Every structure is written in structure tokens, then in C-alpha cells.
Amino acid sequence: MKKETLNARRLLCPMPVIRVQDKVKFLDAGDELEVICTDPGVLSDIPAWCRINGHQVIDTISDNGDYIITLKVGN
């Protein structure tokens, strides 16, 4: 299992989702991806994208204007 980080700061939705989608294509089931964003829209969009594509959000942190979402890649 590996853990990768994606910097999606300053991107407005849906660009962070697109970046996540493109990154996850190259990850394996069980891998984790931490996404750092500034658009609060990701708080609904990334979990929605995960739900319809079988991935799991395992952590969400708000930190001084950053929204850090960690997801686990599904099968």
C-alpha cells in the first residue's frame, strides 16, 4: 500500500475532482491519496465522486484555508 499527495490548491471545482480522478487511475486498491485543496466545494464533490466510483474518504481536515481530504482507493 502506498500513500500519495496531490496539491490541488487554487483549483476550482471540478478541477480538483478531475485531478483526483486522473491520479487514482494509476493507484491500486488500498492505496491512499491525500488531496490538498482550497475550494470548499471539494467537501461535497470529492466524497460524491468517491461514493459513485467505489472509493472511501477516510479523513477530512480543515487547516487555515486548506481542505485536506484523504481517500482510500477501492477495487
Place this chain on the structure above:
Amino acid sequence: MQTPRKATALISGGLDSLLAAKVIMEQGVHVEGINFYTGFCVEGHTHAIRKKDKAKAKRNNALWVAEQLGIKLHIIDIIEEYKDVVINPKHGYGANLNPCLDCKIFMVSKARQWNAENGFDFIITGEVIGQRPMSQRKETMPVVSRESGADDLLLRPLCAKNLPPTLPEREGWVDREALHDFSGRTRKPQMALAEKFGFEDYAQPAGGCCFLTDANYSDKLADLWKARNSREYSLDDIMLLKVGRHIRPRPHFKMIIAREEGETNFLKGYRKAFIHMDTVSHNGPLTLLDGNPTDDDLTLAARITARYSQGREAEKVDVKLVREGGEEVLSVKPIPAHEIPPDWMV
């Protein structure tokens, strides 16, 4: 058992694409959604840049629709390729800089390509004859099918009975009798169908989904092209047109002035790319300067920035100017409102 046929649905996030996909799913076809991101898409999040809109629900309607339908959604970035559609629309623009017919042709063409690469059989859209003045007319429906290359693999479930049968209908992949014959601008049939399917919450019908249909936005884009003597643009260019007050005091430079805190925070992300200024003696907005202002222009820009600060009535306002090579404070008298000609406002 026969493998179910596979269709891609163009999902904008509105009611029509939701219903079109659902109608076909009801017939046992495997449907996945495609949503194209052009950079001009109107998203709740763009509005949410403004602090006063922060309380509004933020959701991507295309993702939300996919979740309601229980289907996968592929969001595809077409920002670069889409430029040619915006700059050189073969079929021209609508009321503003909206190349709706070329846009639809392009998107269906991209969906056709995606289908070929991913083993899908046909394409669904939520188009309805007569719904839109430019792209959804009886005469333009075959144009989209033909020029996208999708031909009769493009099925419009909501108005299929008003059109010649497509291949999926002729081959029995879908039952034509279970499709619809909607037409015109009325939304009542869609609302009735939504009710039948149990959809109670959906994006407001007939809402625009593209900034290019907006007259103010199109004016700003036209101004940008004119000032640069080029119709090229970057994603940052078109994002910035969505934010702030745009003032062009001289042909060779433009000011982008934040209207409130949310926009200031957003524009802060662009400070490194622009000459910028903000008031330091009074609360006031962040201003980005696009172009090549002279020293006199910078003084004028500082006076305009001061005009939009809490020091607008003061004798002097200190404005910090940051540009390549350093920063300085300009002490200026705010420009009175009557000295800002209306034609400076973009």
C-alpha cells in the same frame, strides 16, 4: 444471457440529462455519464468565491445527478481543445459569445471517441426539439448527429419519437415506444416525468450552465480579446473574468478589483502573476492590474482602488503597490465617482 448494451449519457447536471439517462436505464441498458469541463461551466462553487454566497449549498450538479442515478461519472477536462470551439465556431455565436451548436457537436464527438476507446455502443443526450433557440431545433438535431460523427448512434430519449429511428431503436437495443416526444420550451412534461421517477430535487430547469451565455461575461471576454489583439485565452484568464469588478481606464491595462472578502481571498492566489495593489491606511480591496501600466497609470489605478476602500471620502489614502522589482506606498486622493466614465466599466 445477452450482455446489456452500453451507453454514455452526456450529463450536464440539469433535469433533462438526468431524465434521458434514467429513461434508458429503465430499459436495462448499462449507462455511464460523461461531463465535459470547458472552463466556462457555471458551478455553484464559482459563485461561492464570494463570501456572501458561502452559506449556499455547494455541489457539483453532474456528480449529484450521477449519484441519484447510481451510475459512474467521468469528468473530462476539455479546456484546451475547447478553445477552438470558442474562438472559431463554424456555426457562429448565439446571443452572446456562446457557440452552442458547435459546442454540442464537439461534445458529442468527444463522447463518440470515448465510446470507441471504452467499448460503449451509443450516446444519449437530454436534448429536446425546440428547447433552445440555437442548438436544440429540429433543423440542428441532424447537424449535431452528422458533424459529430455519431450519426445514428446518437439517441435523444426525451424527443426520440419526433425524430427518425436511430440504430439503437432499429436494432431493438431500446424500445422506441418507451421513449418520448417532448418538444418546445415547456418544462411540464419533464417535471411530470421527474415526478414519475421520484426525483424531487434537481437543478432548476432551463438554468444556464455556461458563462458564455451571460451577456456581462461575454462583454468581459470580448474586451480581453480586443485589448490583447488576440482571441487566445488561458484558464486563469477565463476564471478571472468571473471574479471582481473589471475596469479598463486605458486600452493597455485593466484593473480587477475584489468586491468583497471572498473575492479578495481568491485574487490573492494570483498576486504573483500580476502587478497588484491594496489600501493600507484604510480597509479596502485587493486590485490586480492586467497589462502594461505606466507610472501615471499606476497612480490612476491607486486612486481608483482607493475609491473602493473605506477611505473613499478621505483626503489621502495610502495604497501599497507591488510589482516586479519591489513595492512602494502611493499616497493618493481617491477618485470621485463622477470621474470614472461608464465606459471604463467592463
